[in-house]
Amino acid sequence: MSQPHVAIAGATGAVGQELLRVLEKRNFPVGELTLLASARSAGKTMQFRGKDYKVQELKEDSFRGVNIALFSAGGSISKKFAPLAVQDGAVVVDNSSAFRMDPDAPLVVPEINPEDIQNHKGIIANPNCSTIIMLMAVYPIHKLFPVKKIIVSTYQASSGAGAVAMEELRTQSRDFLDGKEIKPQVFPYPIAFNVFSHNSSMDVENGYNQEEMKMVKETHKILHDDSIRVSPTCIRISTFRAHAESIHLELEKKADLESVRKALSNFPGVQVIDDRKANYFPMPLEASDQDDVFVGRIRYDVGNSDGSELELFCCGDQILKGAALNAVQIAEKLL
């Protein structure tokens, strides 16, 4: 697999387009490239390394000869086509939620649990964006001072719902400023100058939505520790493509803040932005289009006196580290 044949399923979506850019930027050794999408998008032309590629319709036989298939076309497409790709000999890196909790599919953040990749049986799952961004900030601390509990509130960008959602934020914001009537189409509620509980379906019994339960279950799977308690509140806000998260940590022992800062600074894929004097901390606009997850507001919990609870705030590009970049990093480990 030194020059693998790479296929992208869902090539024309927000993440699909970014997958292409990331492969190019990271000099991924693409031998052959197959771009796949629904019939509606088939026929479009996309560029890769200065060459035009025609998008083909995703079909059952699309993966013949493909070595690595990057899926980003939603859960139902993955469920149907990923096993077919595996049958045809490809290794699938799936960006949907379809296989994340499948015991046969490793769920991987390459900086955290790269060793899990080797256990794959054809499909490797890319975690949920909010989970990846949170764990990039939490794992370096967890290694030093094991985490007992994570209480997290998210500030999630529209990009998580795709390119159409980003366009809705753009259009709706302009309409709002022009005093026009707001008609939500992609999201259930107005996204412009508003905030709402994440638009994934809710477990009416426990009152947590799917996005939140992903953060709970995926954290357990990635860290191989079901005892870590995760209490998430997932909220959409009017930003375009970087998520922010406010994180409260309960640790098993007193933390040393300098060691925490050092561990975060030294962790690949993390940038510490934590200037108290200048009041300068991670912001979605600055984290957008960046590979690294920005971490700041690192402090002892003012509501705790024994130094065993910390608070921090992080931002990460939802389309990059939250999706496309993480998937390509997994693919790199496969080579």
Next chain:
Amino acid sequence: MSQPHVAIAGATGAVGQELLRVLEKRNFPVGELTLLASARSAGKTMQFRGKDYKVQELKEDSFRGVNIALFSAGGSISKKFAPLAVQDGAVVVDNSSAFRMDPDAPLVVPEINPEDIQNHKGIIANPNCSTIIMLMAVYPIHKLFPVKKIIVSTYQASSGAGAVAMEELRTQSRDFLDGKEIKPQVFPYPIAFNVFSHNSSMDVENGYNQEEMKMVKETHKILHDDSIRVSPTCIRISTFRAHAESIHLELEKKADLESVRKALSNFPGVQVIDDRKANYFPMPLEASDQDDVFVGRIRYDVGNSDGSELELFCCGDQILKGAALNAVQIAEKLL
């Protein structure tokens, strides 16, 4: 004081304008009305009950004959002029942070600690907006199931920084959509389609900003209980005038969720919006221009198994219940 002479210091600001509207809407028995502002705004005309009032320059002798003075012109103005107003016989309701921690000044949310008003020595302080909105959601629960710890992350509107900040959000959003360069003036960082740590000065030792420490200290004072631990993360987002807050509660004992819902529903000034099936919960756009604080996402913490931790999400109009309405409610209790 059946028809008191009311003065508003800072009448032309975002809160000042709202004070006037609230007095009118609530049929506050205004005998005489004096509108005060800086020399820059003096001479402007404002309407109250269909009558024009000329704004006068705030001076040392402005409060002669005034019975109730509502201050909303910033801390330094309050520090200088509120004692003068008291000397002249007025009772001051102060919306700034100047006297909030003064042991002689009661700090009051009328639904929570109205009895504290009677201890005033001329000045009653209006709490910080984030504190009021949080406590309106927490206090009804606290009465039934005492709260040990509050972990809160805010989603704060631009209005907290005044009318100029709201205008900056408007202008900057349009510039952003038009692809123009963003030049922050009121806020230190871009507010349009962004998120940043609250722009109040930070204690570089503990890493908490002033807004956050207000939530800690004011909660202790209002609830008369310094043992309640409060862990706030205050974040500005791109909304106009309603704050949202994601709240995690540790209680002294197991809560009964139905009792919690009932207590919130029955509490004056609170509306429960908590429809899990429809995924419909409090939103800033809907809470704007509303007197009530909206509370929803009321649930047992999924990261806790003994029912002693709860999570909820609330929204409240920052200019109304977070400032002007609460101040007028205090004034009503004075009558």
